[in-house]
Amino acid sequence: MPSNIPLDTLQRWMQSVIEHNGNDAEAWRSDEAQKEIPYEEAYLNVLPSKTLSPVERIAIYRRMFVLRMVDSMAIDYPGVRHFLSEEKFKEIVLEYVGKYPSKSYTLNHLGKKFPQFIKESLLDQKEFLYDLAQLELALTENMDATQSPILTQEELSSVKPEDWERASLVPIAALTLMEFVYPVADYLRAVMDEEPTQNEIGIKKNWVVVYRKEYTTWFKQLMHEEYVLLNELCSGTPLSNAFDVLAQRFPQRQTELEKYVFEWFSDWVGRGMFSKILLSHNTK
Amino acid sequence: MEAMTPNKWNIPDFGFGVGLRSVHYDYILENNPKVDWFEIISETYLESGGHVRYVLDKVAERYPIVLHGVSLSIGSSDPVNFEYLKLLKALADRVKSPYISDHLCWTGVNAHNVHDLLPIPYTEQSLNHIVNKVKQVMDFMERPLVLENVSTYAQFASSSMTEWDFHARLMEESQCGMLMDVNNIYVSAYNHDFSAKEFIDRIDPSLVGQYHLAGHTNKGTHILDTHNDHVIDAVWELYRYAFQRTGGRNTLLEWDEDIPEFDIVHQEALKAKRYRSEKGEQVITPIDRTSKHAPKMHVTAVESVDDTERAVTRQYKSSNNAL
Incomplete structure (x- = not known):
């Protein structure tokens, strides 16, 4: 079966697992992932290494995705991050990129919709955070x-x-x-x-x-x-x-x-x- | 001794280059270090009209520059993004990049970009799809395209050929070249338990357009391509092995995390000279590994004038390099 998986199907599956904002098991068994490739088939299609299981191997990409998104947004929004604290900021960023995934060639554009996302959120003091995010976005955009x-x-x-x-x-x-x-x-x-x-x-x-x-x-x-x-x-x-x-x-x-x-x-x-x-x- | 196999496109051998990174901008502009050439991350400069564009123009006046992209996503099932290519071509023309490079990978599908270099299944379907895209890109860009082998952490059961066979066939059928990242070969060989030399042997030396070297992080169970340290000796030896087949090729040292002062990065790049020789020549690592890091330009700079104003500088996004 694995040899028949079309390229686009495999890529949509892998992307959905990487972008999923949950643990590894939830990501592999999510509706989005299983819509592309059922769990058992996907598990067979990712080869284990001598030391890592298929889930652990894909987890490397999942961890790097989180790091990239959070690091990039922390650079653009140091004030929002400071106000929310590191843990809450990470949580919000992962919600944000789930709703507004990057569609740009550069991470410098990742935060463009973050003020709007804050405005639509249920965050405490979101009106203040919205203002703060707008200022920080303006600073980032000014540089380019x-x-x-x-x-x-x-x-x-x-x-x-x-x-x-x-x-x-x-x-x-x-x-x-x-x-x-x-x-x-x-x-x-x-x-x-x-x-x-x-x-x-x-x-x-x-x-x-x-x-x-x-x-x-x-x-x-x-x-x-x-x-x-x-x-x-x-x-x-x-x-x-x-x-x-x-x-x-x-x-x-x-x-x-x-x-x-x-x-x-x-x-x-x-x-x-x-x-x-x-x-x-x-x-x- | 060099086995001088000319590259297919007569790409000039500029020598030993360094990746242009923002933490070194001020040093380079002030000191004009004797670097053979610089490689830039294309996406950093595509649309910026600010400081990075200013620096690029200054550097381009003094040094050869080659574009190295991270978002071509040639392996994606999505079609070629010609809007992106227009920007890329304009930049390549602006800095007179004799060829461009990117990675044999995909970075997203359905127009998403996860900003990582993701592995492709090595199948006939993938090959046909990528060959078609490569031809479109080269036609549009009007200059050679060399694709880098990436470090990978997963393999697919659906693959019907090895990575090196896939790369070799891609080059044969599309006429693109290879940016041989020797560190990536080492990393993937470790992660997937194959022979790094077998990989190198399968690649037609005339189709290797450039080399990359970098440091990595060995986690025990796997190696991460982190570009955060000196090149290890085993990777240098692989470079020697590969270089003996190709002869003169542009060679570039990448350092993207925990970036040290410019001289340290440059000296690491120049170490490659010693490996352009037969095995047996003693190589002494001249670098103090405890040397201090580059000035923290990537931390938001603050200039106090009074309580009503502040200056800010964008931090360096190493993540844009999609290691």
């Missing part, structure tokens, strides 16, 4: 984003004063603005700095920019007002209109903000967050 040219001081200086009203800025490709309900930037910073962290995280809105400068990815917390203005600019809103939006959103702080705006703008340019400046034909 296309490298953009950086807006230089010379290019800025070349804009005539009368043209500033109709100027808009193009952000670099490796920049993402994020708004969170939970203080995930503080939490991740604490994890990275090996500082004590809390188990119960309360709501505290925070705003973060993830960006890359000189091939290093950064995340930086922003004041709410700073986030609003930067978000407008990154959306292509001309400078003068963006300032108007800011003034309308925070009318009581208008005088104070006028002072900040120049500092923020200099800071963003200095960090290389913009790629180029565009001059539109229409003024506001």
Whole structure:
């Protein structure tokens, strides 16, 4: 019988055993595996070695699969792993890859749906974990984003004063603005700095920019007002209109903000967050 | 003494190479070590526009580079993934890889990827299927393809031929070549109780395009291909045996776990020079096995500026190498 097993059947069987989130016996006797090859036939088709049974031989692949999945996700989600603890994280990752198996040529894409998985889960504090996972995914994706040219001081200086009203800025490709309900930037910073962290995280809105400068990815917390203005600019809103939006959103702080705006703008340019400046034909 | 059997495709013999790994990026860019060539894990660079792409371009300016993939999945019953091949070809063109390599294995079916190098049943059906896929890949890539023999931990009763006969016939019928991983031959010979030399003898030396060497972990009941240590003497002797049949071939040292400092990896690769000679020449292992590891670039790097910001660096995913 074993000699008649088609290649695709054998491979679907082996893959189902490797990916099965249970012990070896459960994996071999699972419905998915036995749908392809009945247990007795599969057992006869995997040859024993002098020292290992068929089940033990396939178990080597099963163990390596678990290690790869968990190690890869731990690299991408150190904050989530820290919050959940190592054992719980492993359990969640194996559930995750069962639901969203890798279909990419690289493990760097394995965690793309992890925030969504957390959102759909029954985990304690899943709202916090969802925010945290989104930040960590943004950091991972930022590292592979296309490298953009950086807006230089010379290019800025070349804009005539009368043209500033109709100027808009193009952000670099490796920049993402994020708004969170939970203080995930503080939490991740604490994890990275090996500082004590809390188990119960309360709501505290925070705003973060993830960006890359000189091939290093950064995340930086922003004041709410700073986030609003930067978000407008990154959306292509001309400078003068963006300032108007800011003034309308925070009318009581208008005088104070006028002072900040120049500092923020200099800071963003200095960090290389913009790629180029565009001059539109229409003024506001 | 070398039995100079030219390889079928006139692939140049660059010499003794090292796998390019992220823990060594800074060292290589700063020190320009005298390495003959680098092999890259193709999938690491296919779509990245970030630091790894920057490093690759810099390294490609200074050294020959050969692509070594882990996700071609040539043995899968799934059809050839041409979207993946498009990316692979663009990368091969970019770094001027004279040929590409991957593994004689499968990594998943039904579009899954378990990111491991899984064993195939050595049957006529598998052979016909893989020959057809190899031809498609070589037609598309427009450069030679050499397939590496993998370390395996299971064998199938349904196999109707040996691994070496399967590999030999695959090369005859598809015109692909072999990346002979001498360590993998040793590992599989141990795990499946066959003769490593019989394997080597069956392979047409003109179809060997490259060699791999690596360390492994002997668990007693079986050997795991872990790429985490120096090459053992028995594997070096197998390399000598194989090399005497082929002569000059690109030879590469892989080290993917517990990666030491670059010089140690490079020195291990250069040891291969001593085995490109007749048996009897004394080989002294010059490496201090307690030497410290490479800087832990693969641990998330932290740069503190103030409490509002942090810099992060992706850790090295050795698992992407699907040992």
